[in-house]
Amino acid sequence: MTEKPVLIAGGGIGGLAAALTLHQIGVPCVVFEAVREMRPLGVGVNLQPNAVREFTDLGIGKADLDRVGLPAREWALVGLNGNDVYAEPRGQLAGYEWPQYAVHRGELHMLLYEKVVERIGADAVKLGSRVTGYRKTTDGGVSALVEQADGSTTEVHGALLIGADGIHSAVRAQMHPDQPPIHWGGAIMWRGTTWAKPIRTGASFVGLGTHRQRVVFYPISHPDPRTGLSMINWIAEVTVDNAEGWQQSGWFRPVSIEEFAHHFDGWTWDWLDVPKLLAEADCAFENPMIDRDPIPTWVDGPVALLGDAAHAMYPTGSNGASQAIVDARVLGAAMLEHGVKPAALAAYDARLCGPISQLVLRNRGAGPFGLLNLVDERCGGTFDNIDDIIPPRERAAFMAGYKAAAGLAIEALNKAPPTIPHGARVRAV
Numbered sequence: 001m002t003e004k005p006v007l008i009a010g011g012g013i014g015g016l017a018a019a020l021t022l023h024q025i026g027v028p029c030v031v032f033e034a035v036r037e038m039r040p041l042g043v044g045v046n047l048q049p050n051a052v053r054e055f056t057d058l059g060i061g062k063a064d065l066d067r068v069g070l071p072a073r074e075w076a077l078v079g080l081n082g083n084d085v086y087a088e089p090r091g092q093l094a095g096y097e098w099p100q101y102a103v104h105r106g107e108l109h110m111l112l113y114e115k116v117v118e119r120i121g122a123d124a125v126k127l128g129s130r131v132t133g134y135r136k137t138t139d140g141g142v143s144a145l146v147e148q149a150d151g152s153t154t155e156v157h158g159a160l161l162i163g164a165d166g167i168h169s170a171v172r173a174q175m176h177p178d179q180p181p182i183h184w185g186g187a188i189m190w191r192g193t194t195w196a197k198p199i200r201t202g203a204s205f206v207g208l209g210t211h212r213q214r215v216v217f218y219p220i221s222h223p224d225p226r227t228g229l230s231m232i233n234w235i236a237e238v239t240v241d242n243a244e245g246w247q248q249s250g251w252f253r254p255v256s257i258e259e260f261a262h263h264f265d266g267w268t269w270d271w272l273d274v275p276k277l278l279a280e281a282d283c284a285f286e287n288p289m290i291d292r293d294p295i296p297t298w299v300d301g302p303v304a305l306l307g308d309a310a311h312a313m314y315p316t317g318s319n320g321a322s323q324a325i326v327d328a329r330v331l332g333a334a335m336l337e338h339g340v341k342p343a344a345l346a347a348y349d350a351r352l353c354g355p356i357s358q359l360v361l362r363n364r365g366a367g368p369f370g371l372l373n374l375v376d377e378r379c380g381g382t383f384d385n386i387d388d389i390i391p392p393r394e395r396a397a398f399m400a401g402y403k404a405a406a407g408l409a410i411e412a413l414n415k416a417p418p419t420i421p422h423g424a425r426v427r428a429v
């Protein structure tokens with residue numbers, strides 16, 4: 001067994017899932033997180049069945065996940081006429097062995113942090129420690145350059161470095177110095193939460209509108225037994241023609257509802273009042289639709305990228321957080337096979353970089369929301385009966401194609417052996 005720990009840059013969803021995985025297989029690790037204090041930031045994210053499966057194998061089960069979200073029951077696309085374009089069951093209702101969870105990103109993050117501290121110790125996450133770069137060392141290991149909150153800098157030696165430092169990754173910037181700037185897709189999203197009565201199944205993800213303007217909403221808490229209200233996560237999205245790009249506004253900038261609610265004036269049906277949903281929000285953030293161009297490799301010898309640092313993608317497929325968790329598990333499996341060595345990182349890269357880079361590009365093409373593009377192409381977005389526009393078989397084939405690309409084909413996932421076999425530990429070398 002290696003004496004030197006694996007260094008993890010970034011204690012977000014991916015970094016903490018990696019720490020828990022390494023601990024499970026007996027590999028020492030330490031996480032460097034830039035923020036000085038962990039706080040429950042963000043709004044809704046989805047954990048797809050492939051990620052819930054990995055959490056289950058990590059000992060993070062239903063009791064934990066029900067604290068931070070609820071099992072999703074349905075995914076539906078609805079046209080502006082209020083008619084369904086497509087609807088399908090989700091999670092175990094769809095035949096997966098594991099549920100899909102819709103959760104509060106910040107609460108999930110705090111849950112993972114709590115598990116890391118409980119299992120590995122409070123020292124496992126060094127807060128106020130920003131990784132600014134790395135240096136490969138002659139013994140085959142790596143040093144992370146770490147800047148402390150007080151401005152001092154240190155160099156920490158480790159066996160490997162995992163860059164899980166998000167979409168603005170410093171590790172990636174050093175690994176790929178010529179990478180283009182962040183890519184903006186011409187859409188602005190405003191995200192927030194509102195306590196309201198959940199609709200349809202009580203746990204439905206609803207995408208309502210057109211390919212250029214829509215609202216997505218879904219509950220991320222069980223209903224309060226006293227009021228019947230759930231925390232509803234919503235995303236209001238418009239495509240804009242603005243050559244200046246998104247740089248004029250920040251990433252996750254807090255905004256007032258008045259700045260954007262007018263785009264959705266009149267979006268009321270007898271089953272939904274979008275202006276009211278927005279007006280009663282607890283919080284709202286502006287979040288441009290951004291990702292990064294795929295890169296040819298996520299690995300540079302003893303250094304690997306994971307999560308958004310490797311493959312920041314549009315949230316159209318609701319799989320950014322899930323893929324970060326799956327990355328962590330595939331990385332652990334590669335260490336079981338190849339040891340805590342660059343060969344493990346190379347195997348991880350060979351398995352995921354190609355297909356997940358394709359998924360990034362597929363999400364640019366609107367991911368599962370691409371059905372709305374088809375509706376627009378074929379009838380300008382106006383329809384009475386969706387079957388006349390896109391026959392049911394074509395809709396089902398479209399969705400199945402996306403699921404296969406995202407590692408969510410039901411049969412394949414149910415039949416796959418565990419990524420990390422129960423009780424497996426990295427052998428001493």
Ligand SMILES: Cc1cc2nc3c(=O)[nH]c(=O)nc-3n(C[C@H](O)[C@H](O)[C@H](O)COP(=O)(O)OP(=O)(O)OC[C@H]3O[C@@H](n4cnc5c(N)ncnc54)[C@H](O)[C@@H]3O)c2cc1C
Pocket residue numbers: 009010011012013014015032033034035041042043044045105129130131132164165166167168169170171191252306307308309315320321324
């Ligand atoms: C504050 C915040 C709020 C978010 N809210 C949402 C949301 O509401 N909905 C949604 O779909 N997605 C949200 N995301 C993105 C989502 O968490 C990720 O897409 C997904 O979970 C993949 O996780 P990740 O660990 O790769 O990246 P992230 O979750 O972004 O985590 C990266 C971590 O690295 C830390 N970090 C960054 N640079 C450095 C550095 N140089 N050195 C050390 N640490 C560093 C960051 O502080 C962060 O904790 C949010 C991300 C953040 C950071």
